[in-house]
Structures are given as C-alpha cells and as structure tokens.
Amino acid sequence: AQSVTQLDSQVPVFEEAPVELRCNYSSSVSVYLFWYVQYPNQGLQLLLKYLSGSTLVESINGFEAEFNKSQTSFHLRKPSVHISDTAEYFCAVSASGGATNKLIFGTGTLLAVQP
Amino acid sequence: GAVVSQHPSWVICKSGTSVKIECRSLDFQATTMFWYRQFPKQSLMLMATSNEGSKATYEQGVEKDKFLINHASLTLSTLTVTSAHPEDSSFYICSAFLLAGLNIQYFGAGTRLSVL
Numbered sequence: 001a002q003s004v005t006q007l008d009s010q011v012p013v014f015e016e017a018p019v020e021l022r023c024n025y026s027s028s029v030s031v032y033l034f035w036y037v038q039y040p041n042q043g044l045q046l047l048l049k050y051l052s053g054s055t056l057v058e059s060i061n062g063f064e065a066e067f068n069k070s071q072t073s074f075h076l077r078k079p080s081v082h083i084s085d086t087a088e089y090f091c092a093v094s095a096s097g098g099a100t101n102k103l104i105f106g107t108g109t110l111l112a113v114q115p
Numbered sequence: 116g117a118v119v120s121q122h123p124s125w126v127i128c129k130s131g132t133s134v135k136i137e138c139r140s141l142d143f144q145a146t147t148m149f150w151y152r153q154f155p156k157q158s159l160m161l162m163a164t165s166n167e168g169s170k171a172t173y174e175q176g177v178e179k180d181k182f183l184i185n186h187a188s189l190t191l192s193t194l195t196v197t198s199a200h201p202e203d204s205s206f207y208i209c210s211a212f213l214l215a216g217l218n219i220q221y222f223g224a225g226t227r228l229s230v231l
Contacts, residue, residue: 036222043121043208043222044159090158101147101212103220105158 002027002093006106014114015083021076021109023065023091033074034092034103035065044090050074051096061085086113118142119211121223128199129231136194136226138209144189145211149220150182153206165192199230 005024013019025031032051036044048059055067065076074091091106118141128134138148146167151159163184164172171184181203183195192211196203206227210220 034219041225041227043119043224044210046219046221049219101220102161102164103149103210107158108156 002031002095002104004091004093004104004106006091006109008109009107010110010112012112012114013081016080018079019077019081019111021089021091021111023074023076023106025072025074025091025093027072027093027095030096031093032096033065033067034094035063035074035076036090036092036105038088038090038108040087047076047089081111081113083113083115085111087111117211117213117219117221119209119221119223121209121226123226124224125227125229127229127231130200131198134196134199134228136196136207136209136228138192138194138211138223140190140211140221143211143213145192145213146189147212148186148192149210149212150184150192150194151208151210153208153225155206159208162194167192196228199228201230204228204230 003026034049035047037047038044048057050057050067058064063078065074088108088110090108092103094103120139122137148165150162152162153159161174162177165184165186167186167189173179186192206225208225210222
C-alpha cells in the first residue's frame with residue numbers, strides 16, 4: 001500500500017517570493033507521483049506528474065517538482081508566486097503498473113499568497 | 116482534450132430523498148471512473164471504482180446500497196445517493212482514467228450536496 005504525507009497544512013507567502021510545498025510518500029513498489037491543484041469549490045486540476053524519465057518535471061505556469069527516490073519525496077516549488085496561485089495543492093501517488101490505478105492523496109496544503 | 120463534466124455542480128435536497136450525480140467524459144472513452152468524497156478542509160477519499168459494464172468496486176467502509184454506481188457506457192458514470200441524510204452532505208468528485216494517457220486521472224468540477 002502507498003501513503004502520502006504533506007506536513008504543511010498551510011503555507012503563507014508574500015507575492016513574488018519563492019515557495020516549496022513538501023510531499024513525502026511511502027511505498028513498497030515503484031510509484032507514479034502527481035500534484036493536483038484545487039481552487040475554491042472546484043474539482044482538481046493536474047499540475048504536473050512524474051511517471052518515468054527525468055526526475056525534474058515542470059508545469060506550464062512555472063511550478064516544478066523533483067522526484068527524489070532516496071528521500072521518497074516529490075516537493076513542489078515555484079521561484080516567484082502570484083496572487084492567483086492561491087489554492088489547495090494535493091500530492092498524490094499511485095502504484096506504477098498497478099491494475100486499479102488508484103490515487104492516494106495527501107491531506108493537502110493551502111498556499112496563501114499575500115500581496 | 117480530456118475533459119470531464121460533472122452535473123449538477125450543486126444540489127440541495129430534503130432528508131430521505133435520493134440524488135443522482137452524473138460524470139461524463141466529453142472527448143474520450145473511459146473504461147474506468149472513480150468517485151471521491153471530500154469533507155471540508157480535508158483530502159479526497161476514494162469511495163469506489165466504476166468499471167464500464169461491470170459492478171463497481173467499493174472501498175472499505177463505503178455502503179454500496181447507499182451509494183449506487185452505474186457505469187452504463189464508456190462516457191457516463193452515475194452516483195446515486197439513496198435516502199440521503201444530513202451526514203451525507205459533502206463534496207463529491209468524479210474522475211475518469213484515460214488509459215491512453217499514461218495513467219492520468221482527469222477530474223470533474225465536483226458536486227456539492229447539501230441535505231436538509
């Protein structure tokens with residue numbers, strides 16, 4: 001079974017400052033890793049994913065995450081945040097090659113960008 | 116591409132009535148869809164996996180007679196909350212698994228259910 005830990009329930013940050021949202025996972029098998037973003041009263045949008053290959057993955061809006069197998073982490077970073085980045089961010093894991101492709105979510109981190 | 120439509124977005128109902136929520140994949144066929152429940156300020160909890168043409172697989176602790184799932188076509192899955200009670204009030208979200216898209220789930224916008 002897999003599990004995901006997001007230690008920070010809320011991360012306040014000023015606009016244009018850098019930010020890191022932490023995600024650690026545990027699994028006895030190889031995994032796929034995802035970051036989803038949820039705006040208020042909306043569903044989840046895929047932000048970025050790691051399936052294989054390069055351990056550094058990037059999104060179109062400036063976020064990036066790095067898969068670190070030895071530390072079992074997949075932290076999300078952005079060098080300069082905007083007010084519009086304020087949202088809930090969920091890290092998720094699924095077993096690679098699994099038959100059911102279930103996603104296991106972390107408890108989420110609220111990124112609160114202040115002017 | 117890969118758009119998932121969920122309807123309705125918000126529903127209010129009286130206790131004891133049933134509510135049906137639809138989840139449609141608009142531009143792809145989804146043999147597998149997932150239903151999640153999200154409580155305020157909490158993460159998503161998987162309720163069940165919906166497979167086209169077969170019975171849904173429910174997670175432990177989810178009452179299958181309470182939450183009826185039908186996946187009658189490759190583009191539509193429905194969740195019916197039967198005899199709803201106030202404790203069923205929650206945010207319900209569906210997702211569709213895009214087989215050809217490298218193991219990625221695409222999510223609907225969610226349905227907020229309020230049972231009075």
